[in-house]
Amino acid sequence: MVAGPLPVPSGPGKDRLRLWIRLLRASRTIEAELRERLKKEFDTTLPRFDVMAALYRVPEGMLMSDLSRFLLVSNGNVTGIVDRLVSEGLVARARRNGDRRTSMVRLTDEGTKSFAIIAAAHEGWIGELLGKVSEEDARRLTGMLTSFRSNWEGRE
Amino acid sequence: MVAGPLPVPSGPGKDRLRLWIRLLRASRTIEAELRERLKKEFDTTLPRFDVMAALYRVPEGMLMSDLSRFLLVSNGNVTGIVDRLVSEGLVARARRNGDRRTSMVRLTDEGTKSFAIIAAAHEGWIGELLGKVSEEDARRLTGMLTSFRSNWEGRE
């Protein structure tokens, strides 16, 4: 997918391909840097961070299936990550009365405290890593990506 | 990392965080779609496609370490993917005379033929998935991402 520094040949349809390649390389570059820092500074991983970030927004918790949909990963995947977070005491599962198939997943107090610290560092890193992107470009880019998302969500 | 549809609180430094979240969600969304289609239509995977795309550009082949650097993944990772491609007859390793630590990796004829077909479909998919992005936005976005890359490569 990462088709690299070499230019994509020109022609019809090549503009969007070039955009996709750039987009993917940018996100992989930043992702790799974040992964490394999360490991070094906090001995954690990107997937764990993702799950905790999702739960942090919702103190009452989320269903596994909501978590999976929200994070754009498979449900089996979430099971494993949550298992590990539970065993580390950062996340708790609560069986519900209403529907015994589901369980509410939420951050523990320890998880909440722990995430707040990591999230602050994370925000700083992003500011640093994207520091060279001007405020105006950042807003413009965000706008374009937002409209991409709207279009995506509204497709057949 | 994917911090989701909910708005990031405003404040200093939040603009870039919001940009990062949008960027990551966009690329994960497209990546998931491509992965699914590669699997369904060609019974292959994104990492395999990435490796073959890298090699397709360079008929004489690449060193493992170049491949790893180019694809932004670890060298141990590339070993496994190339192993599988070799066992499928799509890729070949050639020990070199000059330096016996290294080996040149290249597409076989079968690999080249196979990749050309998949790449054509891939380009069509991207055109479809990014179809709602206007030509002008695509060029503008690409420009911003290109300048991001230049800045990144030239940092400290």
Add this chain to the structure above:
DNA sequence: GCATAAAACTTTAAGCTTGAAATATTTTAT
């Protein structure tokens, strides 16, 4: 009520991913 479908979640197998340790080879410094 009862069979059947649907939903929520877990398990499994195969493959991807990383960082660290191990191996083999070449280069550099003494």
Add this chain to the structure above:
DNA sequence: ATAAAATATTTCAAGCTTAAAGTTTTATGC
């Protein structure tokens, strides 16, 4: 010439990831 450092790659253990199959519970149709 030899020891030490550097380079290229592989191996390994742990964790991430997916699709598919399995389990349990709830909803639906008759």
